[in-house]
Every structure is written in structure tokens, then in C-alpha cells.
């Protein structure tokens with residue numbers, strides 16, 4: 524990939540939303556929203572508000588959240604945009620529980 528196409532941010536998009544074929548709002552970190560039309564033609568979109576280039580990473584199915592790592596090394600749940608609301612609307616307790624469990628696993632012996 525040429526250097527000038529390097530994205531500033533990346534975000535995860537659920538394949539289920541792309542297959543649905545409806546306009547899909549992608550939220551930028553700045554709060555701006557870029558609406559894309561499936562099928563995805565561009566894997567990079569540009570935020571109109573902050574001009575960040577956002578790379579879209581398509582994930583199969585309807586994953587809800589994926590597990591990422593915060594800058595301080597803590598596990599965090601990253602929402603997959605376009606996932607169904609049942610998958611995304613977990614309570615903060617549930618989210619906390621998952622993160623705690625991961626934190627224990629990650630700090631276990633041999634890691």
C-alpha cells in the first residue's frame with residue numbers, strides 16, 4: 524500500500540450490516556459520522572469533520588464486540604459497527620465482567 528494511503532484510524536464493521544445493504548453510519552473518534560453505502564467500495568473513508576482517514580476492517584457475521592488492548596495494556600471491548608443492537612447493547616456490568624475475566628486470563632502465569 525502506498526505511504527500516502529496510510530490510515531489514521533481503523534474501525535471494525537460487521538459483515539451482516541454490509542449484506543443488509545442499508546446505508547451504514549460509521550462513527551469517527553471525533554464524534555463525526557460518515558455514512559457509507561454497501562457494497563463497500565472503499566476500505567478507507569475520510570471523516571468530514573476531522574479529516575481522519577479511517578480504514579474499515581470487515582469482520583464476518585454479527586460479532587458485536589471484539590477484544591482489543593488499551594494503550595495501558597488493559598483488555599477492552601471494541602464495538603463492531605453495524606452489529607445488531609442485541610449484540611451491542613450489553614450492560615456496563617456485563618462489559619465490566621468480561622473485561623475483568625480477560626484481565627485475569629491475561630495476567631495469568633506464562634503470559
Ligand SMILES: [Zn+2]
Pocket residue numbers: 551552553554555570571572573574575
Ligand atoms: Zn473525525
